[in-house]
Structures are given as C-alpha cells and as structure tokens.
Amino acid sequence: MWSLSRLPVFGLSFLSASATILQNGQPRITTFPDTRIDPSSYSFNTHPRNASEISYKGRWDSKYVSWWSAPGIQFGYTGQIVAVTFGNWTSDGVLVGYRISGLDWIFTNVTAGGTHLFVSPETPGSDLMAPISPSIFELRVTNWAYGIQIESVHVAKGEKLIRIPDYGRRIEVIGDSLASGMYTSYEGLSSWAYGLGAGLGNTEYSITAYPGICAADQNCWGNPHGQVHQWFYTSDTSPRASVMYGDNPEPWDFSKRPAADIVVINIGTNDQNSHNNVSTTIYIDALTRIIQGIHGKWPKAQVVVMSLWLGFYQSGNTYLPNAPQGFVNEIYHMYKWFNSDDYLRNPIVYDGVTKKTLKTGKKTKPFVHYFNTTGIMQHNDIGPQWHPTDVGAIKVASHLQQFIKMTFGWEFYATGPEVFHETEYWNDESGY
Known part of the structure; x- marks a missing residue:
C-alpha cells in the first residue's frame, strides 16, 4: 500500500502522492515509468473529454473529476499512440493503472495539468491488434482519497477513438475502507470489491466506498457524512471534495447510467467502533435506509448484505476471531425483515437527498440476500491494521463470486x- 494511506484521511488532500508501496513494512521495488511528455513535440488527433467514444467508469462529476474507489475511463483506438491531458483538479502525483486490452496493468504517477503518454510503439502489446480490432485502452485511479480530472485524450494524427459498448450486467459495491482497498498493495486495484467486479468478467462495476465512513449519517473518523447520505451524491467524503464543493456537492444523477443488477453492501465496522458512538438502533436504521434507497433508485436490483469481520487474536497456541461487538444478529434480523410478507406487501423507498420515505403500495418480490463472511479469512489474511491483505481480498472476492453464481446464475x-497485479508467486526450485 502507499505509505500515505497510513495517515488520517482528513489530511490527505494537502499532501503529494507517494509511489512507495510497503510490503510487510518494507518498500517494494517498483519501476513506474515516467510518462509525462511535452505535447508540442507530438502530432496528435485530440478529442475533448466529453467525446462520446470515452466511457467513464465509476462516478465522475460534471467537471469530469473522478471520485470514490477505482474509477476509470475506457475506449477503443486505432494506431499505436494514446496520451491523456489531465486537468488541474487532478491530485498531483496520483498513481494510476493503465493497460492495453487484456494485458497486465502498468502503473505511473500523473500530474495536474500534465500530458502523459501511455501507449507508444515501444509499449508492450501496442502492435497486437488480434484477436480483435481495435485495441482497448483502460485507465483506473488506484487511490481512494485522490482523483483525476480528464481534460482531453489524444491519439496519433490520422487515427481515431472508438466507443466500446458497455457490458450487459452491472454490479455496485457500497462500503468503507474494507471495500475501497485501504492497506492493500495497489489500494483500489487490489481491493476485494474491484476483484469481484473485474473477476466476474464482462461486468460493469462501480465502488462507492471510502475509509472511515459510517452507515449512519454522522461524522466518523473525519468523514462529515455517512453512506445513508453520501451514496446519493457524486463525490465522496474526502477533503478534496470539501475543498471543491463545500456543503453543496452534486447529487448523483442515477439516470446517467443503467441500473445496477446487483448491489453488495459491506459497511458497519466504523459504526461498530466505540469511538464513533453509533448505537445499534441508529446503525440498523441507516443500513435499512440505504437498502430502501437502492430499491427506490433501482427497483429491480438485487441487494447482498455482507456480515462484518473484526480480525483475530492469539489464544494459547492458536488464533480465534475477535468477539462481535454487536450488529451480527441485528444485520441478519434486518435481512429477514426485508424478506417478510409484511414488508414485501408494502415496501418503503428512501431518498437520501430529500430525506423522504415513501410506502410504494406495490407488492415486491424478495430482493435482499445475506452473505456470511464467517470462515473465509484466517488471521494471516488480515494485516496489522485490521484490513485484508492482498490474499485476503482475493479470498473474499472469490467467495463472493461463487455466491453470486449460485444465487443469481x-x-x-x-x-x-x-x-490483481503482482500476485504471481510461484516456486520453480525442484531440488528440496
């Protein structure tokens, strides 16, 4: 993970991004290319940021600034040149991952106001047009607290961009630091939430998760709002959002994208922490309203509520999971209530912007499901900071994939x- 991720989230926006990745407390050797160029030295065919060929993944505001975890862009292109100019609202030095079609991720730090050359004839895979044409360019922001602003996209003179159609199924993850990728190697691009969406394949995914945030709408670890409020807005609860929007963020226009088919919710560890003083009643009420809000915005979406985990402690010559601090039985009872005849006959929807609740008067089918995380991770799957390791994130994503396959087909x-980048560990020494 980046060393800056260890700092309180409320101080992040005023720091320069670092490229240091810590691996078991030691810096990992990285060779990120320096991709910044002088655009006047190139002959480009330039496309504005609102070009219809550019697909924006995750949440982006009207200024083309990215928010939340692992947002990105994607487009097809001809030729062997791709460059992007970033706007001044880009977090200076933020680490992004990019790749050509299905090849491995490459990482680089980008600069506010700079132009970066991501694909050239020297880029591995830039000359591979088979088995499909055109090539596909994808870029994702790694860090959950930083973001980028797209100013323009460039290809070689005489070449063009091509829109790549969206996949036919969509998944959304709502959460906190556990979902956003805090303390994993490449943060958002090493999180279980990203692994779930990308690992399913042929799936559009969005991760509205931010470290320290509660479900309840109150200040938690410097986050001014909880997800029962913030999920309805474009921006997250980061300091840069406060600088950019103050108390007037843009409500998220749910009509901009097709509805999610599945929404996975993993939130409550911050509500559970005594530091934030959230009662069980307030937490369950907030989680209930989040689900009712999803049903209001996306009536056909299926909702998967995950149980929470709190790490392990050593007990004698073994390890045991930390005792639940509440919410385990309450989450399960809430799930059962959503599936009760009383609720299904007259469901309630919620709007987090207007704070209104409404009984629809329309009978609905069961749409809330429960995913029990017990037994998936062992003590060595959770790092010293109580978050999943890279392997722990892979295990959570893999089990969720199987759950989704069995439940929804x-x-x-x-x-x-x-x-997941840089998780290829193997041994080819046979002489033991």
Whole structure:
C-alpha cells in the first residue's frame, strides 16, 4: 500500500502522492515509468473529454473529476499512440493503472495539468491488434482519497477513438475502507470489491466506498457524512471534495447510467467502533435506509448484505476471531425483515437527498440476500491494521463470486486478463 494511506484521511488532500508501496513494512521495488511528455513535440488527433467514444467508469462529476474507489475511463483506438491531458483538479502525483486490452496493468504517477503518454510503439502489446480490432485502452485511479480530472485524450494524427459498448450486467459495491482497498498493495486495484467486479468478467462495476465512513449519517473518523447520505451524491467524503464543493456537492444523477443488477453492501465496522458512538438502533436504521434507497433508485436490483469481520487474536497456541461487538444478529434480523410478507406487501423507498420515505403500495418480490463472511479469512489474511491483505481480498472476492453464481446464475467470463497485479508467486526450485 502507499505509505500515505497510513495517515488520517482528513489530511490527505494537502499532501503529494507517494509511489512507495510497503510490503510487510518494507518498500517494494517498483519501476513506474515516467510518462509525462511535452505535447508540442507530438502530432496528435485530440478529442475533448466529453467525446462520446470515452466511457467513464465509476462516478465522475460534471467537471469530469473522478471520485470514490477505482474509477476509470475506457475506449477503443486505432494506431499505436494514446496520451491523456489531465486537468488541474487532478491530485498531483496520483498513481494510476493503465493497460492495453487484456494485458497486465502498468502503473505511473500523473500530474495536474500534465500530458502523459501511455501507449507508444515501444509499449508492450501496442502492435497486437488480434484477436480483435481495435485495441482497448483502460485507465483506473488506484487511490481512494485522490482523483483525476480528464481534460482531453489524444491519439496519433490520422487515427481515431472508438466507443466500446458497455457490458450487459452491472454490479455496485457500497462500503468503507474494507471495500475501497485501504492497506492493500495497489489500494483500489487490489481491493476485494474491484476483484469481484473485474473477476466476474464482462461486468460493469462501480465502488462507492471510502475509509472511515459510517452507515449512519454522522461524522466518523473525519468523514462529515455517512453512506445513508453520501451514496446519493457524486463525490465522496474526502477533503478534496470539501475543498471543491463545500456543503453543496452534486447529487448523483442515477439516470446517467443503467441500473445496477446487483448491489453488495459491506459497511458497519466504523459504526461498530466505540469511538464513533453509533448505537445499534441508529446503525440498523441507516443500513435499512440505504437498502430502501437502492430499491427506490433501482427497483429491480438485487441487494447482498455482507456480515462484518473484526480480525483475530492469539489464544494459547492458536488464533480465534475477535468477539462481535454487536450488529451480527441485528444485520441478519434486518435481512429477514426485508424478506417478510409484511414488508414485501408494502415496501418503503428512501431518498437520501430529500430525506423522504415513501410506502410504494406495490407488492415486491424478495430482493435482499445475506452473505456470511464467517470462515473465509484466517488471521494471516488480515494485516496489522485490521484490513485484508492482498490474499485476503482475493479470498473474499472469490467467495463472493461463487455466491453470486449460485444465487443469481451469473457465469464467470474473466478467463485470462490480469485482475490483481503482482500476485504471481510461484516456486520453480525442484531440488528440496
């Protein structure tokens, strides 16, 4: 993970991003290319940031600034040149991952106001047009607290961008630091939430998760609002959002994208912490309203509520999970209530912007499901800071994929392209 991730989230926006990745407390050797160029030295065909060929993934505001975890852009292109000019609202030095089609991720730090050359004839894979044409360019922001602003996209003179159609199924993850990728190596691009969406294959995914945030709408670890409020807005609860929007963030226009088919919710560890003083009643009420809000915005979406985990402690010559601090039985009872005849006959929807609740008067089918995380991770799958390791994140994502396959019949389509970067560990020494 980046060393800056260890700092309180409320101080992040005033610091320069670092490229240091800590691996078991030691810096990992990285060779990120320096991609910044002088655009006047190139002959480009330039496309504005609102070009219809550019697909924006995750949440982006009207200024084309990215928010939340692992947002990105994608487009097809001809030729062997791709460059991007970033606007001044880009977090200076933020680490981004980019790749050509299904090849491995490459990482680089980008600069506010700078132009960066991501694909050239020297880029591995830039000359590979088979088995499909055109090539596909994808870029994702790694860090949950930082973001980028797209100013323009460039290809070689005489070449063009091509819009790549969206996949036919969509998944959304709502959460906190556990979902956003805090303390994993490449943060958002090493999180279980990203692994779930990307690992399913042929799936559009969005991760509205931010460290320290509660479900309840109150200040938690410097976050001024909880997800029962913030999920309805474009921006997250970061300091840069406060600088940019103050108390008037843009409500998220749910009509901008097709509805999610599945929404996974993993939130409550910050509500559970005594530091934030959230009662069980307030937490369950907030979680209930989040689900009612999802049903109001996306009436056909299926909601998966995850149980929470709190790490392990050593007990004698073994390790045991920390005793639950509440919410375990309450989350399960809430799930059962959503599936009760009384609720299904007259469901309630909620709007987090207007704070209104409304009984629809329309009978609905069960749409809330429960995913029990017990037994998935062992003590060595959770790091010293109480968050999943890279392997722990992979295990959570893998189990969720199987749950989704068994529950909703979704097949797996990711059959080759890299999902998690730098997790290829192997041994080829046979002489033991």
